[in-house]
Amino acid sequence: MAGNYTVEQFGLLNPVVIVIGLITQLVSNAAVMATGVKLFFMMVGGAGVYALARQFGARRCLSVMAGVAAPLGGFTLFLDATSWVTNLEVWAYFPWVLWGLWRFIVQKKSYWPAFAAGYLTITVAYVQGTVMVVFAFVAFLIWCAIRRTASRALRTVLAGLPMGLLTLALYLPAAPMPAPNTAVRRSLRRRCGTRCWCSPACRRACSSARRCRRACTPPGRRLHRDVDASTRSPRQRQACWWQARSGRR
Secondary structure, three states: OOOOHHHHOOOOOOHHHHHHHHHHOOOOOHHHHHHHHHHHHHHHHHHHHHHHHHHOOOOHHHHHHHHHHHHHOHHHHHHHHHHOHHHHHHHHHHHHHHHHHHHHHOOOOOOHHHHHHHHHHHOOOOHHHHHHHHHHHHHHHHHHHHHOOHHHHHHHHHHHHHHHHHHHHHHHHHOOOOOHHHHHHHHHHHHHOOOOOOOHHHHHHOOOHHHHHHHOOOOOOOOHHHOOHHHOOHHHHHHHHHHHHHOOO
16 A cells, blocks of 8 residues: 555554554455545544644634545545545545644644644655644744744743654654664674674675674684585685685775
8 A cells, every 4th residue: 555664664654544444354345445444544534634634713614625526636536546545535634733833833822733643644654744744843943933922932842842752753763774784793702802794795795694603703713615505606605715714804
């Protein structure tokens, strides 16, 4: 239904996605389930546009027209609603984020609707939704600067602080980290005082910490040909064997 769930950590902390996953176990037809989920999010987005239009003072009939027309937009109807459910989900929540923030910052009402909408948008773990929320806060800060209202700017910052901490908690574990073989080579250098002697091709072939530990053993202790040879081409194995015999680094 959408993109790479392993990279995006799709909905691990999102209660709506969890409920959808539980309902999926009860529905045997995947096409029916996918269609129902997408129609649900299109209705949520349309209701959010209606609420936002009413909040800005639009008449009821015009607000209904805006709510009906929003899910029928070209990008939403022909891309999100057909094949990209994560983008459809963050699109559906975003009007509610704007509605809740305006309610908290301008009308000075409860913060929890804004936080609930922001939480659902961010925990989809689709980065476009998080970027949309960031731009919404930037727009509110610019609006407060134009109006010269320090109190509303402070409320904007206070509203964004929990969402910012939530974003860090969600995306920080997925930040790029040193590869395991790099960490093993560094530990071996500290332990035995020698540099990793295998070639760059061999270092790329070391796909696990165990293989890298064996591959990075200094010459004289273990021949490089003893390393798992199934991960290397015949040319790489021959080059590693000659490096082990000659003791080159």
